[in-house]
Amino acid sequence: MRTTVDGEADTAYVQLVPEVIPGHSVRNEIVETAAVTVLLDFDKAGLLPGVEVLAATKVLDRELLACVERIDRP
Template identity: 60%
Template sequence: MRTTFDAEADAVYMAPVPEIAPGRSARNEVVETSGGTVVFDFDQAGMLLGVEVLGATNLLSGAFLAGAERIDQQ
């Protein structure tokens, strides 16, 4: 599973599928928490495509974030 972290946006994206083609995400479920927001992306058949965590430094451990691919440093 590919996990990316953008420190500037304080956002993590976890994708259990190798690639998400444009337009494949058909439905989003948003969960608001006191520390941030979690968005689940699903395709037309209901398959989970990815999970976005906004407010990642509040909701995820530092060890988890350290292991993610940094996309804000490219």
């Protein structure tokens, strides 16, 4: 499992499979609450390769966000 964070966009992506191939996700389910929107990515087989969390800093633990891979920094 791999988790990346984009601080500029305030998003986090939790990759649940060893590799996510571009275009592999064919369907998204949107889950919205008052605090956050979560996008569930599904592949052709109906499996869940990843989850994207919008407004990540509002709902994810700061310690988690501090130790995951940052994609907004070189």
